[in-house]
Amino acid sequence: MIVGAGFAGFQAARTLSRLTRRRVDITLLNPTDYFLYLPLLPQVAAGVLEPRRVTVSLAGTLRHVRLVLGEADGIDLDRRTVRYTGPEGDADELSYDRLVLAVGSVNKLLPVPGVAENAHGFRGLPEALYLRDHVTRQIELAAAADDAETCRSRCTFVVVGAGYTGVEVAAHGQLFTQSLVRRQPLRAGIRPRWVLLDIAERVLPELDRRLSDTADRVLRRRGVDVRTGTSVKEATRDGVLLDDGDFVPTRTLVWCVGVRPDPLVASVGKPLERGRLVVDPFLNVPEHPEVFACGDAAAVPDLAKPGQYTAMTAQHAWRQGKVAGTNVAASLGIGERRSYRHHDLGFTVDLGGVSGAANPLGVPLSGPLAGAVTRGYHLAAMPGNRVRVAADWLLDAALPRQGVQLGLVRSWSVPLESSSPELARVPAPDKDTAKNQKDQKDAKDQKDAKGAQGAKGAQGAQDTKDSKDTKDPKDPKDPKNEE
Numbered sequence: 040m041i042v043g044a045g046f047a048g049f050q051a052a053r054t055l056s057r058l059t060r061r062r063v064d065i066t067l068l069n070p071t072d073y074f075l076y077l078p079l080l081p082q083v084a085a086g087v088l089e090p091r092r093v094t095v096s097l098a099g100t101l102r103h104v105r106l107v108l109g110e111a112d113g114i115d116l117d118r119r120t121v122r123y124t125g126p127e128g129d130a131d132e133l134s135y136d137r138l139v140l141a142v143g144s145v146n147k148l149l150p151v152p153g154v155a156e157n158a159h160g161f162r163g164l165p166e167a168l169y170l171r172d173h174v175t176r177q178i179e180l181a182a183a184a185d186d187a188e189t190c191r192s193r194c195t196f197v198v199v200g201a202g203y204t205g206v207e208v209a210a211h212g213q214l215f216t217q218s219l220v221r222r223q224p225l226r227a228g229i230r231p232r233w234v235l236l237d238i239a240e241r242v243l244p245e246l247d248r249r250l251s252d253t254a255d256r257v258l259r260r261r262g263v264d265v266r267t268g269t270s271v272k273e274a275t276r277d278g279v280l281l282d283d284g285d286f287v288p289t290r291t292l293v294w295c296v297g298v299r300p301d302p303l304v305a306s307v308g309k310p311l312e313r314g315r316l317v318v319d320p321f322l323n324v325p326e327h328p329e330v331f332a333c334g335d336a337a338a339v340p341d342l343a344k345p346g347q348y349t350a351m352t353a354q355h356a357w358r359q360g361k362v363a364g365t366n367v368a369a370s371l372g373i374g375e376r377r378s379y380r381h382h383d384l385g386f387t388v389d390l391g392g393v394s395g396a397a398n399p400l401g402v403p404l405s406g407p408l409a410g411a412v413t414r415g416y417h418l419a420a421m422p423g424n425r426v427r428v429a430a431d432w433l434l435d436a437a438l439p440r441q442g443v444q445l446g447l448v449r450s451w452s453v454p455l456e457s458s459s460p461e462l463a464r465v466p467a468p469d470k471d472t473a474k475n476q477k478d479q480k481d482a483k484d485q486k487d488a489k490g491a492q493g494a495k496g497a498q499g500a501q502d503t504k505d506s507k508d509t510k511d512p513k514d515p516k517d518p519k520n521e522e
Contacts, residue, residue, distance in 0.1 A: 078417060158274055158292040198234065201239065235258065301335075355381065396409050
């Protein structure tokens with residue numbers, strides 16, 4: 040059984056299915072029926088790609104894997120079972136002989152007043168769809184605002200976290216709002232404003248300095264207000280208070296400060312390293328040779344950097360998933376197991392338009408060449424939808440973007456504090472609502488029953504009357520007709 044279908048879980052399932060060739064039963068437990076290609080999510084929020092372009096059908100690509108829709112709630116290592124809740128709220132459990140824990144990560148929260156109530160994360164497709172609608176709506180409301188202050192507040196967008204995700208959200212978001220105001224002109228002298236904040240001293244602090252400088256230069260040239268060494272002190276409905284005392288009026292706060300392991304990992308009851316499950320170089324959980332963990336859920340020793348653990352990146356998750364699938368097959372007598380060792384081949388950052396920053400094999404690139412390398416890498420890495428993605432890129436280059444709200448995802452359905460950012464929250468009826476619905480149904484049933492009885496009685500009376508009317512009034516056998 041494989042829990043989670045992110046980069047690690049999807050690759051583990053695909054590798055194991057290929058190696059075993061239908062000789063074992065493989066079950067994949069995941070809340071959704073698709074694999075989400077996260078690196079292209081900012082392009083969904085900016086209207087470059089349609090949502091289904093970054094989703095790959097699990098049933099269509101993992102043909103010999105049984106897909107079970109549900110969210111894992113707990114793991115019993117002694118009984119070898121996984122408890123889960125299905126999409127319609129039904130609870131159940133699954134048993135396993137081998138377990139691959141690849142549940143991924145969720146939004147990282149910090150104890151900042153007002154953030155949980157006023158900010159939104161960027162880890163799932165519902166959040167990207169919400170941000171796209173929200174930005175479009177704020178530009179439309181700003182264009183119709185009666186005063187300049189309201190207009191400025193609505194067209195100011197704050198992104199917290201200048202890592203990989205935050206930089207791409209700000210870069211693509213700035214281009215998106217520029218395209219919107221071409222058709223929805225704002226008040227004279229007012230333009231959309233994007234603010235990118237980070238406590239670190241530079242953007243992309245975890246990447247090579249040259250990539251950081253390239254991204255910083257592109258963002259500032261477009262007018263993005265990049266503020267490093269700055270954090271949020273408080274968030275309100277009307278704006279953000281920074282730790283330097285500056286207050287930024289805004290209606291939009293995007294939280295991209297990083298991720299943390301899924302809370303399910305802590306419930307396993309095994310040693311953790313900063314919230315991640317400690318495993319050996321073969322991705323095995325100590326004392327449980329039948330349990331494997333990989334991706335953001337696992338603290339995997341970095342054999343290329345002794346004494347350290349691998350970073351929580353899509354590159355590591357993708358390759359660890361392949362090793363996990365290989366080692367599960369080896370534990371079943373198919374092939375040989377191997378340890379995880381990986382040397383970074385470089386990183387790519389999509390800055391929107393034709394711009395990018397990349398260092399493939401350590402060679403620093405910028406401008407259109409880096410943009411082409413970045414998109415080429417994504418096309419090669421995606422397990423499906425390549426033609427559709429490329430077609431959307433061509434259409435975006437030739438046609439203006441569609442600035443419309445679909446209204447499919449509401450603010451309350453994508454809270455920042457969520458253990459399943461890939462799912463939009465659905466309100467559950469409370470007890471009073473459920474009771475009222477039941478009472479209404481019972482009343483309706485009683486009314487229908489009375490109506491049926493009344494109709495039956497009326498029909499009986501009518502039948503009696505009809506029976507009398509059918510008698511011949513001159514029938515000599517009727518005593519009333521005797522003279």
